[in-house]
Amino acid sequence: MSIFTLGAMAQYKVIANKSNAATSITKDEVASYLLKKKKTWASGAAVVPVDQRANSEVRKAFSSAVVGKSVGAVKSYWQQAVFSGKGTPPVEKANDQDVIDFVKANQGAIGYVSSGADISGVKELKVN
Numbered sequence: 001m002s003i004f005t006l007g008a009m010a011q012y013k014v015i016a017n018k019s020n021a022a023t024s025i026t027k028d029e030v031a032s033y034l035l036k037k038k039k040t041w042a043s044g045a046a047v048v049p050v051d052q053r054a055n056s057e058v059r060k061a062f063s064s065a066v067v068g069k070s071v072g073a074v075k076s077y078w079q080q081a082v083f084s085g086k087g088t089p090p091v092e093k094a095n096d097q098d099v100i101d102f103v104k105a106n107q108g109a110i111g112y113v114s115s116g117a118d119i120s121g122v123k124e125l126k127v128n
Contacts, residue, residue, distance in 0.1 A: 022125055
């Protein structure tokens with residue numbers, strides 16, 4: 001059981017590498033980047049998405065609110081993509097700090113963390 005319960009308010013922050021020129025992003029764009037349907041930023045740089053572990057509360061909230069699917073449905077999407085040779089899922093990290101470290105280290109990275117996470121070293125993208 002998790003330490004906190006996620007309510008109806010946004011319980012996540014979408015983050016990107018500090019070098020990214022974007023300051024805001026739509027929910028559809030975030031979903032497209034995380035599902036690897038859109039592979040480049042407006043600048044032309046490659047998008048490097050990172051996901052949280054499947055059983056994390058923040059992933060459940062993010063998947064539902066942004067992708068519009070349960071974590072299980074997203075996992076199913078990736079299983080079909082892998083099986084058909086059409087793609088591989090984003091790397092999964094164990095917690096907020098691991099996601100932040102990954103985003104810091106990869107210029108085109110985009111990910112999400114809990115709303116209370118200290119995101120020093122990366123930038124938050126406002127989701128419209």
